[in-house]
Amino acid sequence: MPFPNIDPIAFAVGPLAVRWYALAYLFGTLLGAAYGYRLLANTRLWHKGEPPFKAPDIWDFAFWTMLAIVLGGRIGYVLFYNLPFYLANPIQIFNTLDGGMSFHGGMLGLMLAAIVFTRSKGGNWLSSLDLIASVATIGLLLGRIANFINSELYGAPTSLPWGVIFPTDPLGVPRHPSQIYEGALEGILLFLVIRVATHVFYALRRPGLVAGIFGIGYALSRIAVEFVRLPDIQIGYLYGGWLTMGQVLSLPILVAGIGLVVYATTRKQSGLR
Incomplete structure (x- = not known):
């Protein structure tokens, strides 16, 4: 199948070039915030009718989100994927044009931002993790589409x-479009699973449950796709030539997700409605 030759640059204004990848971050945040607003405004979805913070505050949190994803994603890539290079060339840490971003680092940054922001509002920080788990799939889908347009992170x-x-x-040679696989699993399928959990089974009433579902769903999806996705060239395959760094970093997410599901479903809840 020939590649649909889409220019990675969406548009340019003079010397300023705006890439689809940057737009994926921007619209992922805006669409996620809009969907998050609807979730927060629907108080009957939440434990005791109390979301982690008020719906209008989502727009302030969206600013935190952008910073957390970019900083966390870049720091995560430096630490997890190419630390020797950046230790030898520290100025390159700030060169984000090389495309080096880590989902796992971005996720940790986003979680930290959600916890700090929610505590400043006096809300339940576990519920804030449920909130970002409910909307993160939107950004994941757009990000993987941008990876495909950039012709990067393809498969074997x-x-x-x-x-x-x-x-x-x-x-x-023809290769697995692993970006599309990930977008379909981590973005579309996981969004639908979480949507059923939040609106049919009222999973947001058990703080931590939706975050756990996301962790399990993301980790299993990423681990599965990594079997056909090529690893980063500077790392290659690990432990005998079959395991990738993406799979290694996804295992703690899987364990944490299982732990959150067990905690949320076994912890005695009061005031559910």
Whole structure:
């Protein structure tokens, strides 16, 4: 299947070029905030009818979100994926044009921002993690689409009919469109699962449950896709040539997700309505 040759630059104004990847971050945050507003405003979804903070505060939190994702994502990439290079070239840490961003680092930054922001509002920090888990899938979907447009993070060679020949591939062979796999699993499927959990089973009434579902769903999706996605070239495969850094970093998320689900479902709740 030929690659739909989409320019990674969405538009340019003079010397300023705006990339689809940057727009994915921007619209992921805005759409996530809009959906989060609706969740926060629907107080019957939450334990005791009390969301982690008031719905209008989501727009303040959106600013925190942008900073947390960018800073956490960049720091995570530096630490997890290419630390020796950045220790030798510290000025390159600030060169985000190389595309080095880590989801796992961005997620940790976002969690920290959510906890600090919610505590400043006097809310339940576990419920704030449920909130970002409910909306994060939107950003994940847009981010993976941007990865596909950038012709990056593609998969191993394949003979399947939907294999894509990426223009950045020096071999020019059909490869798994692993970005699309991840977008479908981490974005669309996980969004639907969480939507059913929040609006059919009222999972937000048990603080930590939705965050746990997200952790399990994301980790399993990422681990599965990593079997056909090529690892970062500077790291390669780990532990005998079959495990990737993405899988290693997803295992703690899986364990934490299971722990949150167990905690939320076994902890005695009061005042549920």
